[in-house]
Amino acid sequence: MDFQRLKPHLPWITLLILVAIVGTADDTFLKPANLLNLMGDIVPLFIMALGLTFAIYIGGIDLSAQSMANLITVVATIYLGSLGGWVALLCVAVGAGLGTLSGYITTKLMVPSFISTLATGGIAISLSQYLSGQRALNMDAAQRDAVFGWMIAKTGPVPHELFIAAVLLAIALFVERRTTLGRVLKAVGAGEPAARASGIDVARYKILAFAISGGLAAIAGLIFSVKLSGGAPAIANGFLLPAIVAVLVGGTPLTGGVGGVLNTAIGTMIVAVIRTSMLYFDIEATAQQMVFGLVLIVAIAVTIDRAKLRTVK
Amino acid sequence: MYQLSKVDKKFPGVHALKAVDFEVGRGEIVGLVGENGAGKSTLMKVIYGAYQPDGGQILMDGKSMRFANPRAAMEQGIGMVFQEQSLIANLTVMENIYLGYEQQFVRFGVINWKAMAEAARMQLAKVKLDIDPGRITSTLSFAQRQLVELAKVLTLEERVQGDLVILLDEPTSVLDEDEVKLLFKLVRELTSRASFIFVSHRMDEVMDLSDRIYVMKDGAVVDMVKRGEASVEAIQHKMVGRVVDKRYYREQRQVPYDASKVLAEMKDVKLPGRVAQIDLKLHAGEVLCLVGTEGSGREAILRTLYGMLTPLAGTVTLKGRTVTRFSPRGSVEAGMGYVPRERKVEGIVAGMNVHENMTLSQMGRHSTAGVFRIGGEKALARDWIARLSIKASSETADCGTLSGGNQQKVVLAKWRSGGSDILLLDHPTRGLDIGAKEDVYEMIRDMTDDGVGIILVADTLEEAIGLSHTIIVVKDGAIQKRFDCATGAKPSLFDLIHYMI
Numbered sequence: 156m157d158f159q160r161l162k163p164h165l166p167w168i169t170l171l172i173l174v175a176i177v178g179t180a181d182d183t184f185l186k187p188a189n190l191l192n193l194m195g196d197i198v199p200l201f202i203m204a205l206g207l208t209f210a211i212y213i214g215g216i217d218l219s220a221q222s223m224a225n226l227i228t229v230v231a232t233i234y235l236g237s238l239g240g241w242v243a244l245l246c247v248a249v250g251a252g253l254g255t256l257s258g259y260i261t262t263k264l265m266v267p268s269f270i271s272t273l274a275t276g277g278i279a280i281s282l283s284q285y286l287s288g289q290r291a292l293n294m295d296a297a298q299r300d301a302v303f304g305w306m307i308a309k310t311g312p313v314p315h316e317l318f319i320a321a322v323l324l325a326i327a328l329f330v331e332r333r334t335t336l337g338r339v340l341k342a343v344g345a346g347e348p349a350a351r352a353s354g355i356d357v358a359r360y361k362i363l364a365f366a367i368s369g370g371l372a373a374i375a376g377l378i379f380s381v382k383l384s385g386g387a388p389a390i391a392n393g394f395l396l397p398a399i400v401a402v403l404v405g406g407t408p409l410t411g412g413v414g415g416v417l418n419t420a421i422g423t424m425i426v427a428v429i430r431t432s433m434l435y436f437d438i439e440a441t442a443q444q445m446v447f448g449l450v451l452i453v454a455i456a457v458t459i460d461r462a463k464l465r466t467v468k
Numbered sequence: 469m470y471q472l473s474k475v476d477k478k479f480p481g482v483h484a485l486k487a488v489d490f491e492v493g494r495g496e497i498v499g500l501v502g503e504n505g506a507g508k509s510t511l512m513k514v515i516y517g518a519y520q521p522d523g524g525q526i527l528m529d530g531k532s533m534r535f536a537n538p539r540a541a542m543e544q545g546i547g548m549v550f551q552e553q554s555l556i557a558n559l560t561v562m563e564n565i566y567l568g569y570e571q572q573f574v575r576f577g578v579i580n581w582k583a584m585a586e587a588a589r590m591q592l593a594k595v596k597l598d599i600d601p602g603r604i605t606s607t608l609s610f611a612q613r614q615l616v617e618l619a620k621v622l623t624l625e626e627r628v629q630g631d632l633v634i635l636l637d638e639p640t641s642v643l644d645e646d647e648v649k650l651l652f653k654l655v656r657e658l659t660s661r662a663s664f665i666f667v668s669h670r671m672d673e674v675m676d677l678s679d680r681i682y683v684m685k686d687g688a689v690v691d692m693v694k695r696g697e698a699s700v701e702a703i704q705h706k707m708v709g710r711v712v713d714k715r716y717y718r719e720q721r722q723v724p725y726d727a728s729k730v731l732a733e734m735k736d737v738k739l740p741g742r743v744a745q746i747d748l749k750l751h752a753g754e755v756l757c758l759v760g761t762e763g764s765g766r767e768a769i770l771r772t773l774y775g776m777l778t779p780l781a782g783t784v785t786l787k788g789r790t791v792t793r794f795s796p797r798g799s800v801e802a803g804m805g806y807v808p809r810e811r812k813v814e815g816i817v818a819g820m821n822v823h824e825n826m827t828l829s830q831m832g833r834h835s836t837a838g839v840f841r842i843g844g845e846k847a848l849a850r851d852w853i854a855r856l857s858i859k860a861s862s863e864t865a866d867c868g869t870l871s872g873g874n875q876q877k878v879v880l881a882k883w884r885s886g887g888s889d890i891l892l893l894d895h896p897t898r899g900l901d902i903g904a905k906e907d908v909y910e911m912i913r914d915m916t917d918d919g920v921g922i923i924l925v926a927d928t929l930e931e932a933i934g935l936s937h938t939i940i941v942v943k944d945g946a947i948q949k950r951f952d953c954a955t956g957a958k959p960s961l962f963d964l965i966h967y968m969i
Binding site: 333334335336338339341342345346348349350351352353354355356412413 | 840
């Protein structure tokens with residue numbers, strides 16, 4: 156079997172191998188309770204990766220996701236008191252709004268997405284620093300439990316975050332497979348000039364992809380702040396690299412057009428297993444980003460479609 | 469002197485070269501013709517060292533050779549003048565000529581530019597090109613760049629012992645008639661220095677220049693004719709295995725168009741660049757062909773009609789409505805379809821399957837509130853796969869894996885299934901084999917029978933004359949002449965060329 160045919164199956168094969176390795180090294184790993192906790196813990200990262208998938212699927216990238224999540228933890232913490240449950244809507248609006256801004260800069264001003272999202276990410280960081288006064292803020296515990304307590308509760312052994320993740324994944328999968336939006340995003344990723352020549356307003360859909368990415372990063376930030384019961388301008392730092400790794404390891408290449416949200420679900424599980432295995436194997440916390448950096452390089456090198464790249468700069 | 473003996477080359481699923489025998493004598497010009505897919509490119513790649521044959525031998529002066537890569541072949545005196553020019557646009561002419569061979573001019577790690585310019589001037593003199601070697605390549609005309617490319621290959625003369633063999637791949641495809649004449653004159657003079665292998669689609673040119681012609685079909689050399697031994701028709705016959713005549717363009721199916729129904733109109737349109745005063749009318753059932761040389765403004769007119777360019781002045785009217793905002797989206801909504809020249813770039817999306825490609829321009833028709841009705845979409849694709857006999861394993865086959873002809877059929881089906889009745893066809897038969905071309909011609913007649921208006925930029929003049937009801941000759945951004953091409957009263961090639969150049 157040649158490599159090209161094997162390629163689409165690499166993500167889940169990798170996942171199985173990793174699970175097998177960690178499972179044999181540590182016999183508590185495969186216990187259902189442990190696995191459920193493990194997955195529950197990774198949900199904010201998964202949701203961020205889910206959003207990123209849209210940006211990467213069209214051949215772009217969203218480097219603002221982490222800063223966006225930071226900003227949202229601050230926004231959620233500050234406005235929970237005055238807005239109650241409506242703060243969730245505000246969070247998603249801010250995320251989608253900043254995503255739209257990135258999309259607009261990318262499509263109308265022709266600034267490559269890695270720069271435009273880096274720039275909007277900068278705006279998000281400044282905003283969060285300004286809003287928080289550069290301090291770590293805490294939510295009112297009673298109010299948090301009343302409004303968002305359900306998010307982090309459990310039904311039996313199953314953390315509720317998993318349900319949120321499942322619902323969002325289902326919606327994203329529906330959008331990707333069944334809607335015109337999903338179809339256009341695929342066409343843009345696989346062959347934008349042809350999409351344009353088919354009379355499609357490509358820019359509008361690209362902006363939407365960045366808006367979705369921003370909105371989902373916001374939801375990730377919201378759940379994260381509920382979990383930690385507070386917010387700070389750097390609280391979600393360390394999310395971006397694993398989130399990008401999750402998308403790429405899952406099999407959506409930087410060149411876009413193939414893969415998708417289901418791949419990202421598998422990719423996130425790979426990230427979760429790698430992360431836990433590092434605890435089991437006593438790898439220091441400071442070394443984790445290094446491991447993810449290495450995995451990212453390998454994942455890109457393996458998945459990228461070299462036919463679409465003439466030169467790399 | 470240079471000889472291929474029983475050369476074989478196989479790729480997964482394709483037997484690209486079948487025991488090919490090929491020979492080039494000293495100072496000889498050898499033509500190589502064949503339809504697309506006949507194996508010409510593979511043969512050329514074997515000759516200049518990009519492919520290694522699976523069987524047979526490459527002999528030079530009777531000695532068996534094996535080239536690991538093009539550079540190894542170059543060191544034995546085999547050079548290639550590429551069709552897609554291989555010069556780097558932002559380097560100077562001399563840097564391009566000596567790209568990869570600068571070492572000879574290096575003193576103490578620094579290039580002696582004066583020496584390089586001197587040497588480059590000498591090379592340029594061989595091709596009679598009097599330009600400053602320090603000029604940036606992108607400032608040269610296309611024909612000049614072609615000559616620089618040739619000069620670059622001729623540096624082999626100083627570098628290698630023995631004879632030179634130079635491959636010319638479609639060197640005339642974008643040259644005008646005078647430039648072609650000059651190039652041919654030059655090549656004939658250069659036979660004192662090298663042998664040439666000349667590959668072209670233009671049969672008359674191959675006949676004009678070559679001492680001998682190899683005819684390829686299905687990966688094998690089917691014939692070798694000496695100068696003056698065969699007519700164009702006879703060679704074409706051997707290439708395709710049948711006679712190409714008037715019926716080829718389905719002229720018997722041409723019927724007069726409906727002059728009372730104007731689908732699209734351009735009035736005194738001026739475009740960025742130097743295209744001006746464009747007036748034309750497209751009627752229902754008409755094939756209107758824009759004829760002109762590369763850069764004459766045909767593409768600009770086509771792209772303006774499709775909304776990809778916005779005119780500076782004048783009006784464009786589609787079905788009685790004046791266009792105010794130019795966008796492909798608006799044009800598609802007005803019932804227009806565009807079959808681009810770059811099929812693989814703008815025509816199909818590789819990586820998406822047949823039904824996804826077919827409905828890309830008409831998603832609204834197959835969805836409710838943004839959600840696809842995939843069953844209906846697939847049924848439509850199956851229908852059109854059957855109607856156009858598209859060779860695809862199913863409607864879910866990846867379009868990127870289809871052959872050029874079938875990809876083109878998918879693009880045409882995309883527009884026809886959506887009910888487009890104004891079609892812009894930019895080189896619709898480019899790169900297709902004869903059978904696929906005939907299918908496209910047949911479709912064009914089918915469409916005009918249905919009252920579709922077609923604006924065509926044809927691949928060849930013969931095709932333009934054969935297919936069209938009306939020919940508009942464009943030169944230097946202005947309409948030179950309008951020809952009526954009713955069956956039996958078609959203009960000749962000469963009539964057209966007279967206004968083109």
